[in-house]
Each structure stands twice: as structure tokens, then as C-alpha cells.
Amino acid sequence: MSVRSLSSLSILSLLAAAGAARAQDITIAVAGPMTGAVASIGEQIRHGAELAAEAINKNGGVNGKKIQISIQDDACDPKQAVAIANRILSAGIKFVDGHACSGSSIPAAEVYGENNILMMSPASSAPKLTDNAAKSGFTTIMRLYGRDDAQGRFIGPWIKENYGTKKIAILHDKSAYGKGLADVVKESLNAAGIKEVLYEGINAGDKDYSAVVNRLKSAGVEFLYFGGYHTEAGLIKRQAGDQNYQFQLMMGDSLATPEFWSVAGPAGEGTLFTFPTDARETEAAKGAMEQFKQINFVPEGFTLFSYAVIQAIAGGIAKANSTDPVAVAKTLRTTSVDTVLGPVSFDEKGDVKNPRYDINVWRDGKYSKLTQ
Template identity: 35%
Template sequence: MKPGYPLLLAVAMNVWVWPARADITVAVIGPMSGQHQAMGTQLAKGAEMAVEVINSAGGLLGQKVRVVVKDDQCDPKIAAGVAEELGKLKVALADGHLCSGASIAASDIYRRHGIIQITPASTATEFTDRGLPNVFRTCGRDDMQGFVVAEHILRTFRTRKVGILHDDTAFSRGLAKQTQRFLNRGGMQEAFMLEFPEKQRDFSGALDRIRREKVQVLFFPSYAEQAAAILKQAKQKAVQFRLVAGDPLMNEAFGNAAGPLAEGVQITFPPDPSDDRRNKALTAKYMERGYKPTAFTFYSYAAVQIWAQAVTRAGGTEMNKVAAALRQERFDSVLGKVGFDTKGDISAPGFVVYTFDQGRFEYLR
């Protein structure tokens, strides 16, 4: 057969044969194993549903979107390795990570590989303050969350002695410092601010300090296992205080680990999109599959949803063009009508206060 004959035949038959187009790949990255697995599952469920909805509507730029799920165990070193792997896979979007330290460690690697990164959960101010062109977040920042925590404590516990106990992760240390800053600005001096290693589960020393200092309110921006441990040990030692915590406790893992001791714990977290009537059908779709979309689920969904709209407006997945669209446009999403500032921080409402009430998280009225 002569060269060019198949093309001539195709023309004669009025049939054009184009090369197959590859799928667009997005990745969702978080702790899919280990103590933070419940929150990693929320990220995965959000991204997977968003991709399903995009594909059911015809895909993106005429192409099918494929999602890969990667486990970073909330470890910055593992996160960096995952980022390099995803760079080789030429993914267009990194929906993640959960932990701030992991997001920060991976972000510059994503930039080198031309990958947009949108975290649904990392609140450390450093993540967007470094001026990288490819980083965005659908959640709030530690300075926003720290302000809400401090205002809540100043308003509700003005006459109580307050202590701050945080772990050594980027998230926990950052939120503790921001909260301390706003408490001090509001005229309250904490009784102490102590740091412990993230893997520590023995809080005897801290509890002795709480008893000795007569602390009545403890701000504890750490994770579910640690919070459950200090509550159980406090009960054993008959040390009483009100626990106020940050967004990592907004998951079933905390309630399961702490049991009845979770009752009355107060937590800051962004507004729950499942309460928005515009998300009623999507929430029902999740529930029909036996999954309740809590905490970070919608924030991960929004990361993919908003990115896809930016890709459409940019006319492709090239990082700089998509980043420009993200910063210049506003987008309809499960979080409402949102946009991003020049740093990549979202315009959506920041944080509200919840309380653990009879096994459920309820807005604190």
C-alpha cells in the first residue's frame, strides 16, 4: 500500500481520522492511611465525585478526566516524593494535601512540573505567602482561624484562665501562634503555651501544669488521637477544663476515639456546605451511596470543580494560563460564588465555631 493511501481513502469517504486524545489526569493527595485516614478519605471522596460529575457532562475540553489517589501519610518527605511522581505522570491538578507541612513540601515541586495545586485543607499562612504562582486553597488561613478562635475565647471565656498546647507540626504551631497573637491583642495573656511532639500520647506533664496553673480553657490545635488521649488522661487525673480545638477534629475519628468525652468540645471549621440548599442534590447523591459528605469533602470537590472551570476559560491546562484564570475570574461552586486573591487565598467565608453535641457537630449558637 502506498504511503498516504489511508488518508486519501478517508478523504474520499468523507471521514476524517484524528489521533486519539489522552485523558486529563488529576490527583488527590492526602493521608489515605494512618491516624489521619478519615480526613484523607474525605479528600478522595470529594475529588472522585467532582470528576464523575465533570465526565457525566461530557468531560473537559472534549476529554475524559481521570483521577488518581495518592497517600502521603501527612508526612512532608513522603509528600515531596509523591509530588515528583505526579510530575512524571504529568497530572494537571494536585488536589491536596491535607496537612500544611505536606502541602508546603510539595508545592515548589508541583511548580517545577507545571502543576496547579489547590489544597482543600492546609491552613498555614506560609503556603500562599511565599508567592508561588501555582498554589491556591479552598479553605481559610491560620490567621483567619486564629482570629475566630481568639474572638470566641475573648467573648465566651474572658474571665477564665486559658492555656495553649500544640504539637510540632506546621499547622499546629502556626495556628497556636496566630491565636496567641489575637488573644494578646484583645487583652488576654495565656497562662502558658507549650509544644509537644506530634507522636506523643502521654500528657501527664501538661495536665500537671493545667492543674497547677488552674487553667480552665485549653486551646489544643492538634489531631483526633492526641485530643482523645488528653481528654481520657484528664478524666483519669480528675483535671477539668474546656477543650477548644481547630479544624482537624471535625471528623468522625475524633468522636469515635474520644467517645462521651468529646461532648462539649468546641471546634473551629469553615461553614458546612451540606447545609446549603443548592447542594441538596449532591448531598443526597453521596448519601445514597452510603457516605455522609462531612468536613473536607466539599472543599476537595470544590478544588476540582473550580479548577475545571478555570481550565475551560483558559482553553487548556497549561499552568500559567489556568493560574491567571483562577486569580482573575469568579466561579460558581459548592462553596458559593468564589474567587482567589493574588496569593491564591479564597474569598469564601472563613471559620465558624461548632460544638460536639450528642455525637454530632452543631453550630455553636
């Protein structure tokens, strides 16, 4: 049976599809920004989920049941994310691969947690996601991705060692993801005795950041850490280049998309970003990489994380011998499951254990691991 991708155009179509599949299949909703400014992230998680389900189904499914994928578009918007969560609830779907943006995941998790739907994010890194869930007593909110505080603790000492004598500025886009990551990096640097010369938020979605560039330039900024997404970062770097102003830009994991270079162009040369250690060359990813090759899709960014979420949910269902989300979540917290990222396990909050990071650099329109 092939994987069916269902749109979120209407609640009636979602209900009908879920109802038809319910007797023999396991439906997993894949929720993320399929449209909008960061639609490239949605494309990544969609492809990852669909190919994971395809591989699992070819191997007999989960406890004799096939996995069906239902694609849901939240456009990285909190209100749409809550609407999607309620739509998933009404359809009787019990498992969610998503959401991607932290600003969407956090409010949507309230709906899932209150109704015992297992949500596992492949991309959201804001600590509030699982922290809030734990405070509310929700046991079905999880993520197969490292938290911002882990990422901040990793990068803070590196920035100090390599750029501690430079004038450092920290900007963010005011989003749950961007500000959360910027705050963690600021805290890490300040604790290490490094004080930034500028810390402020910008307005995401603007096209002209010349005023921001002028403030950076006036402050003599030599190193900028930006918590946000690739579009704004690309514009800032390109517009700085237009003024012949050079500084070292560093960001978090959202920069793992070719769209950054399409916006920044040559001005993006040398831009740094952190991202979990690349699993594409590992033995665990070999089969998946062959699948992606067959459809001519490069599994960048969050693709393999979404693939792994589907595998983790399927593995939890198999080990629990149950499709009860509470039972599956409990099982995943007490055992490890094999994924395209290798064996993964989760802590009591539902966070993946022991995330690992690399520093990557953009050169000639491509990014790769930084070697020093």
C-alpha cells in the same frame, strides 16, 4: 466513563496510567493522608474528588475531555509528600487536589511551583503555603480553604468575650498546621490583652499525656486551645477525664471527624472547634449530597472542599480553554467559578477570598453549629 482511582504503589503504574489517559483525559492527582493517624481526612478528600469527577464526566466532562482521578498517599508526612510530588511530575500530571496537611503541602508546593503544576489544597491552612509561593514567584500554588490567620482573627475576639476571665492555656503539636494555628490564636489573644498561663508544644503520636494533663491541672487551666489533630486532642481530654479534671477544650478545623469522639468518648462532650460555614444544606450542594447519599458516605470535614477543588480546576480549564496550569491559575485569579460551596474566587496569592467560619460543639458523639 467511570472515574478510575490509581494507587501510588509504583512510579511505573502511575506513568502507564497517565500515559494512557493523556490523549483524551485530564488527570488530577488527589494527594493526602490515605493511611496513617489522620487517614480519615484522606478518605474525605478522596470521596469528594471522585464524586466531583463523576458528576462532571456525566455532564460531558471539560471541553469534551473526561476527568481521571489518581489517588496519592502522603500519610501526612513531609518527605513522602515531596516524593509524591516528584512522582506526579514524572508522570506528566498537571493538576493536584491536595495536599491536606500543611506540613505536607508546604514542601510539596516547592516541586509543583518550580514545575508549573497547579496545586490547589482543600484543607491546608498554614499561611506559609501561599506566602512562600508568592515570595518565590510561583503562580500555580492555590488553596480553596481559609488561612490560619483568618481563622485566628475570627476566634480570638470570641474567646476573649466568652472566656477572657478564665485561666487560658495554649498547646500545639509542633506541626506546621498545629503550631501555626496556635501561634495565630496566641497573637490574637495577646493583642486583645489576654495573656495565657501556659504555652508549649507536645509530642504528637504519644499515647500517654498524663504529664501534660498534670501541668494543665497544676496551672489551674480552665480553657485550653489546642493546635493539632483529633487523636492527641481526644487522648488529652479522655486522660483528663480519668483524673476528674474538667476544662473547656477548643480547637481548629481538624476536629471535624467522628474519630475524635471514638478517642475521647464522653470526655469530649462540649468540645468546641471552628470550621468553615457548613455548605451541606445549601442549594449548591444539593446534587452532591444526593451522590454521597447513594454511596452511604457522610460528607463531613474536608469532603466538600475537595469536591469544590475538582470543580474549580475544571471550571478554570473550561474558562481558560486550556490545560496549561499557568493559564488556568491566571484565569482562576481573575474570575469566579461555581462550586458545591457556591461561587468562589481567589486573590493574587491564590488564597480563596472571604472565608467564613462557624463555631461547632461536640455533643452525644456528634457535632453541630453552636447556637447561643
